[in-house]
Amino acid sequence: MKKTSFLFTLFLTIISLGWAQQKQKLDPSFEEVLSLRSASEPVISPDGRSIAFTVRSTDWKNNRYDEEIWLYNGTGTPFQLTNTQDESSTSPQWSHDSQWIAFLADRGNKNQVYMMRAYGGEAQQMTDEEEGISAFAWSPTDLRIAFVKEDVYKEEEEKRKEKYGEFAVEDKAYHLSHLWMVTVKPDMWPRPEEKPCYEEDSVAGNLKDCIQLPQPQRLTHGTFTVSNFSWSPDGSQIAFQKQATPEITAFMTADIAVITLKDNKIKPLVENPGFDGNPVWSPDGQWIAYGSNEGDTASNFYKNLKIFKIAADGKGAAMPLAKDVDENVSDLDWNPTGLYAVARERTRSYVYRIDPKSGKSEAILQNPENIFSLSFSQDGARLALLGRKPATLAEVYTTSTQAMKPVAVSNMTRQIEDWRLGSSEVIQWKSKDGLAIEGILHKPADYDPGKKYPLMVVIHGGPTGIDTPTPVLDYVYPVSQWLAKGALVLRPNYRGSAGYGEAFRSKNVRNLGIGDAWDVLSGVDYLAEKNMIDTTRMAAMGWSQGGYISAFLTTHTDRFKAISVGAGISNWVTYYVNTDIHPFTRQYLQADPWTDPEIYAQTSPMSNITHASTPTLIQHGENDKRVPIPNAYELYQGLKDMQVETKLIVYKGFGHGIDKPKERLAAVWHNWQWFARHIWDEDVEMPSLEVNLGK
Secondary structure (H helix, E strand, C coil): CEEECHHHHHHHHHHHHHHHHCCCCECCCHHHHHCCCEEEEEEECCCCCCEEEEEEEEECCCCEEEEEEEEECCCCCCEECCCCCCCCEEEEEECCCCCEEEEEEECCCCEEEEEEECCCCCCEECCCCCCCCCEEEECCCCCEEEEEEECCCHHHHHHHHHHHCCCCCCCCCCCCEEEEEEECCCCCCCCCCCCECCHHHHHHCCHHHCECCCCCEECCCCCCEEEEEEECCCCCEEEEEEECCCCHHHHHHCEEEEEECCCCEEEEEECCCCCEEEEEECCCCCEEEEEECCCCCCCCCCCCCEEEEEECCCCCCCEEECCCCCCCEEEEEEECCEEEEEEEECCEEEEEEECCCCCCEEEEECCCCEEEEEEECCCCCEEEEEEECCCCCCEEEEEECCCCCCEECCCHHHHHCCECCCEEEEEEEECCCCCEEEEEEEECCCCCCCCCEEEEEEECCCCCCCCCCCCCCCCCCCHHHHHHHCCEEEEEECCCCCCCCHHHHCCCCCCCCHHHHHHHHHHHHHHHHCCCEEEEEEEEEEECHHHHHHHHHHHHCCCCCEEEEECCCCCHHHHHHHCCCHHHHHHHHCCCCCCCHHHHHHCCHHHHHHHCCCCEEEEEECCCCCCCCHHHHHHHHHHHHCCCCEEEEEECCCCCCCCCHHHHHHHHHHHHHHHHHHHCCEEECCCCHHHHCCC
16 A cells, blocks of 8 residues: 655645746645635625625634624725624624624623624624523614523522532423513713613612613513514514424424514414414515415425415415425515515525515526525615625625626635636436436546546535535535545435425435435446446545435445445434434434334445445544434444444534534545545555644
């Protein structure tokens, strides 16, 4: 076996280029890919002149990702507006008069609402809630803020702990969250000769001698939790989403109610079994649009979320909207120019305008090809959006809603302008049962159609995820480096993926793993028939549902030389009794393991462990609740018992995803080493931390 050092090889390559050739595009390092800044959360000001958005960057020193708010003021280039030391600034929102930007930040006392003038200056803290704030929204008419925070039972919990110690009742260890409101008073900081009012001042009646800071008012009470809300256009009411508990599967109990702020009276608006939520008001305040599972609690994990409108006073029946869109509809926004939403169409996502009267919809914006979020000015004349083209990173765009010709105001893509990157394209093939499957094929920059290449198959999670053309991928699989090394990368949108309609997403119900494997292997066959790949050097990998499919391939085929299973399911029974989303398994397998053990066995990788022969790397977070780590240990022990080469790497302190840069870098190296050995017959040494961080 050849023994090489990745960094040493890279160093020799760079030296050999010479001065003239150094100006050519270079292959990015792992750290460079993981350090890419990314834009998100664009919010346009009510007057349509400015856009606030967040930018995420990598803080290697403190091993964290930092988000801060940036501002585009209508001309020039965006600039950074906030800087929260050791934490992030998120969720930017504009005041009704476009003069203030409020945001969430933890500056030493949990997440609080801060606000600052749109043209800059010091941020002012607007809330001081011991338990922190999870969500907030400005009133559309004045300087009031509604927010959601957890109820606290600190005294009761401390008494219980003192007497009985630590314990938790399963499915009962949570705090409810409720809706509050505060009237914001900017520039209320006391001058040196003044002091803020304290509780003792209120008792003594000395409030005129101090500065009384705004006090929040509680709006909702009861044995439910508030998870989403929306102000009425006149600021007199709030529609909110209420559910039984804050647990992850409790969304299926969500209903919609409306509170009138002058008397805090709550009126139920939509009450059905299953999810009803995400309320959005019409600009005249007469209607509320919302998402609904329409009473479905048995298949809502893979069927479309439906859109309805209902009179805000609750009179009359709800009317369905956008029935002609066969996909989940998101980012609803109802303004004076219309009702808008985002929905996927295969590997693209478009902006749709929905006619609130007829319910019919039309795609009105298809460029950039993937649109992720929308924000409209108060009059609906201008739009900000986050979007990505096949050869760019996600950028913030703006356009008038009349012209619908977006112009990028950010330039995240400049980070990769000097990189040597391959291409990505959508390809299609037929699966074993004749189902049309699409995938994204990545080719090296110097692709030669006369050659056969090693193939790396990267499988997305979900299963209702989706892969689209993109120049760079930055999780734990070093795709850019594999392309530079001379490999093809295939990312299949197997049955169950989003973007292809409800029927397609239902195709792996009671067929998990089995149909998915058909789709992956038929994609491999398609490339082999075109003489594009070296079938003796193929690998497969994925995270979450992609990890499950990879585990299924490990125990059901010997066509791959190596496989990597990231946070994957190995046994559906083990998964079912440990996961935090039990309904997921019951819906996809349409049974629990006690009433239909056969379907659990048919779809579990462990059922076929005696046929496993492929060297398999297993990566898993220590505290994963979504796919608990017993799945990793079960697969690991089974492969060892079968004398199949395997390695289990546990990322300490992490849940379902690896969300810190250093451990993510380690995971990239672990995959690079594993596949270098098995696909390229190279023994790659993992560099020390000092070398890796440039010390």
